[in-house]
Amino acid sequence: MSYMRSPARQRQILEHAKRVFAERGFHAASVADICEAAGIGRGTLYQYFANKQAVLTAILRQTLDRVRALMERQSVVGVPLARPEDITRDQAIAWSARQLRAVLGAVFEDQDTLRILLREAVGLDVDVERLLGEIDDGLIAIVERGLGALREAGLVRDLDTRVAATLMVGGIEKLALAALRGDRPVDLDALALEVARLHGAGSLSDRVRTTRGGPA
Amino acid sequence: MSYMRSPARQRQILEHAKRVFAERGFHAASVADICEAAGIGRGTLYQYFANKQAVLTAILRQTLDRVRALMERQSVVGVPLARPEDITRDQAIAWSARQLRAVLGAVFEDQDTLRILLREAVGLDVDVERLLGEIDDGLIAIVERGLGALREAGLVRDLDTRVAATLMVGGIEKLALAALRGDRPVDLDALALEVARLHGAGSLSDRVRTTRGGPA
Amino acid sequence: MSYMRSPARQRQILEHAKRVFAERGFHAASVADICEAAGIGRGTLYQYFANKQAVLTAILRQTLDRVRALMERQSVVGVPLARPEDITRDQAIAWSARQLRAVLGAVFEDQDTLRILLREAVGLDVDVERLLGEIDDGLIAIVERGLGALREAGLVRDLDTRVAATLMVGGIEKLALAALRGDRPVDLDALALEVARLHGAGSLSDRVRTTRGGPA
Amino acid sequence: MSYMRSPARQRQILEHAKRVFAERGFHAASVADICEAAGIGRGTLYQYFANKQAVLTAILRQTLDRVRALMERQSVVGVPLARPEDITRDQAIAWSARQLRAVLGAVFEDQDTLRILLREAVGLDVDVERLLGEIDDGLIAIVERGLGALREAGLVRDLDTRVAATLMVGGIEKLALAALRGDRPVDLDALALEVARLHGAGSLSDRVRTTRGGPA
DNA sequence: TATGAATGAGATTTCATTCAT
DNA sequence: TATGAATGAAATCTCATTCAT
Structure with a gap:
């Protein structure tokens, strides 16, 4: 037996539960698995969480908190101030990638969280789904706000920012999931840049005429 | 109760199981639920499927088959033959959207399949995951091939088609999922067009200079 | 495994559960104990009863049904028709004892039921308490009605029949309980007669004057 | 938290436990409930009692002690000394009622004890049962002794005093229990009088002939 | 072939009790 | 002495699967 202050023990349990959920999935992971991993008795977990699902919920809420915190911080983050004409595509894309990278870092703090968010927590029940939805909404809102700022600055054309985000x-x-499937660690930097570039510049060749009748 | 030739009964069970899985999710749906929905005894299901998961697997395999079939057909589908200079952005985008739409139709044949693929079958176990992965791979491959063809035709610039797809x-x-969360039916046509446009044209304003030093 | 028609199996389970509850008490008896006694698997019990308490409830309801049935039958049972002056105390008491005996037989069908009603089911929870209360009410109502009939016939003096019953x-x-405590089987005939005699004749000596001033 | 001399604290715990047991019942009441009510830590209870049941046992023992004490005192309590012929029924009944009242007061000191004795402690386990049995025996013995004295004095006829008691x-x-079920407070004075009257005078009408052939 | 009664492994959860602090 | 965090035995209950009919 080892005594521990309440918040510390709670954090400890969450940390181990995160790993176990990520490895086995919510259903396959038993409370016994979590407790064994954490090196505590089975009853101890129930001093800190009402039930198994509450553990998962707590993990998701941590993530949601991180997303919410990022939303706060982001509101003060600046946007390139130069006139559009003075900014190159690559610069705009780089800025966008940096922003995306920050978002990704906040959510997918670690591979375990990533796995849980994208795979193990999907389709569980309404409470969990609501949380996942809120996390998604938060993520999208952040990206959307970034797009909105760029649009205001004239760097992004008129489009439905919500849909784009x-x-x-x-x-x-999906890219992250594909990486997870291949059991490769996910390189968030590369991901962010890739996405920023494709979404920024589009995939069409410059040779395609923007409008009927004239060259691009 | 009612006698039915084997393959027909199998299809009948699958149809009902699909609905039940979509409504309740794989874990929450019991074998009893499925059998009741299909109007058969509990033991009967096991004459056609080894176990509960095999039912889900069969549903996913149906989808995978549709994807594979689409891959076959697609190989003969033509690409706009005109020179890039003779094609407008909108035309290219429309063509892309049509192609995406075909893909979506094949996979997300109905809302139930959609729900199962995106939510209820995620994170279940290795077998199911492999199937989901193969379906995803198929989908991506089709889109990728389309992009490849466009690139060959000079309509799409040089990019990592796999990543783009x-x-x-x-x-x-994700757009479909968001719609599902809101319990709205998903409009695949609108989806396809939206995506084709954003991915084709990109989000950056035309005023942003393509390269340092010159106008766009 | 042995197949059995639903109602038969239900009765079988109840019979064994009754014995187990009587021997060990509701809390000390586990569902496993009951199933082992009945020679069935643990899951089988749950096909017939929602939970452990429902088994007890069913036992009590059987008893309540017997009491209710007795109430129906009793309504047609006659009362000695002779004038009070033509009936001896002993005759009235004997009639009363026979009536009590019928009541006791209905309720305390067997020693197990007796034990459960008086000891193992007391103080469990509101549902069970309500049932016990209804059984008690039924019993008392029957006895009360008997007293009422005797009073109408002039054999019993004017008194609060409810309280007396x-x-x-x-x-x-209490007498039965005392017998149970001594692990003696309970002789319901002797009980009934004893009670009828004491309650009928009272305990005071005939030498005690009925009213101040005159001889008894 | 607060330091208290051992016996005082023990009494304090018992007092709160009594209330909690009466309200929730022995099984439904948790040790945590008791400790919270008593305003002590969970471990503290175990400094004073070996286990949960020992707390109940102590409560019952208190009651048993009161019964035993009453038995001592009662031995010196006098019986009406007048000749039977000089005493009216009502006087004898009043004396009997006073005696019963004293007994009731001793046992059912308060509503909590009443509830525990009649409901929450029944059917728990052999130790508790033995105590309940001893309390009952004590009560009955007191009443029996009273009856015996009355019989010696010629006020009560020849009967099995044990059974009558x-x-x-x-x-x-049972009357008390009925009152408890209706959540009415129990009026011990009324109870005692009612019982003394019915048991003293009997329920048969005076018009019923005591013996065949002659008037009562 | 179709059925659904029977099964029991295994999961979650409770709570009296212990014991480090 | 007082505490309450930690414990784990043991209980209930579920449900996919089997198999007698």
Whole structure:
């Protein structure tokens, strides 16, 4: 037996539970697994969490908190101030990538969280789904706000920022998922840059005429 | 109760199971639920499927088959033959959207399949994951091939088609998921067009200089 | 494994559960104990009863049904029709004892039921308490009605029949309980006669004057 | 938290435990409930009692002690000394009621004790049962002794005093229980009088002939 | 072939009790 | 002495799967 202050023990349990959930998935992971991993008795977990799902919920809430915190901070983050004409595509894309990178870092703090968010917590129940939805909403809102700022600065054309942001976040997650499937660690920097470039510049060749009748 | 030739009954069970899985999720749905929905005894299901998971697997395999079939057909689908200079952005985007739409139709045949693929089957176990992975791979491969063809035709610039395709598919799914969360039916046509436009044209304003030193 | 028609199996489980509850008490008896006694798997019990308490409830309801049935039958049972002056105390007491005996037989069908009603089911929870209360009420109502009939016939003096009946039932149960404590089987015939005699004739000596000033 | 001399604290715990047991019942009441009510830590209870049941046992023992004490005192309590012929029924009944009242007061000191004795402690385990049995025996013995004295004085006819006493105590308890079920507070004075009257005078009408052939 | 009664492994959860502080 | 964090035995209950009919 080892005595521990309440908050520390709670954190300890969460840390181990995160790993176990990521490895085995929510259903396959038993409370016994978590407790064994944490080196505590089975009853101890129930002093800190009402039930198994509450543990998962707490993990997700941590992530949601990080997202919310980022939303606060982001509001003060500046946007390139130069006139559009003085900024190159690459510069705009780099700025966008840096922003995306910050978002990704906040959410997918570690590979375990990544796995849980994208795989193990999906389709569980309404409470969990609501949390996942809120996290997604937060993520998308941050990206959307970034796009909005760029649009205001004239760097981004007139488009539905909500849809565009959703598209970016979804794309990122799919790339991350593909990486997880291959059991490769996920390189968030590369991911962010890739996405920023594709979404920024588009995929069409410059040779394609923007409008009927004239060259691009 | 009612006698039915084997393959027909199997299909019947799958149809009902699909609905039940979509409504309740894999874990929450019990074998009893499925059998009741299909109007058969509990033991009967086991005449056609080894176990509960095999039912899900069969559903996913159906989808995978549709994807594979699409890959076959797609190989003969033509690409705009005109020179890039003779094609407008909008035309290219429309063509891309049509292609995406075909892909979406094949996979997300109905809302139930959509729900199962995106939510209820995620994170279950290695077998299921492998299937989901193969479906994703198929989808991405189709989109990628489309991009490749466009690139060959000079309509799309030089880019990592695999990554771009993954990004598109992921984005689409996220949009679909968002719609599912809101319990709205998903409009695949609108989705396809939106994605094609954003990915084709990019989000940057035309005023942003393509390269340092010269106007766009 | 042995297959059995639903109602038969239900009865079988109840029979064994009754014995186990009587022997060990509700809390000390585990579902496993009951199932082992009945020679069935643990899950089987839950096909017939929602939970452990429902088993007890069913046992009590059986008893309540017997009491209710007795109430129906009793309504047609006759009362000695002779004028009070033509009936001896002993005759009235004997009639009363026969009536009590019928009541006791209905409720305390067997020693197990007796034990459960008086000891193992007391103080469990509101549902169970309500049932016990209803059984008690039924018992008392029957005895009360008997007293009422005797009073109408002029054989019993004017008194609060409800209180008197409660007193009789309580007294009987205490005697039965005392017998149970001594692990003696309970002789319901002797009990009934004893109670009828004491309650009928009272305990005071005939030498005590009925009213101040005159001889008894 | 607060330091207290051992016996005082023990009494304090018992007082709160009594209330908690009466309210929730022995099983439903947790050690945590008791400790919270008593305003002490969970471990502290175990400094004074070996385990949860020992707390209940102590409560019952207190009651048993009161019963035993009453038995001592009662031995010197006098019986009406006048000749039977000089005493009216009502006087004898009043004396009997006073005696019963004293007994009831001793045992059912308060509503909590009443509840515990009649409901929450029944059917728990052999130790507790033995105590309940001893309390009952004590109660019955006191009443029995009273009856014996009255019989010696010629006020009560020749009867099995043990059975008669058991009957009275049982009847009283059932009346009390009925009152508890209705959540009415129990009026011990009324109870005692009712029982003394019914048991003293009997329920048969005076018009019923005591013996065949002659008037009562 | 179809059925659904029977099964039991295994999961979650409670709570009286212990013991480090 | 007082505390309350830690414990783990043991209980209930679920449900996918089997198999007698």
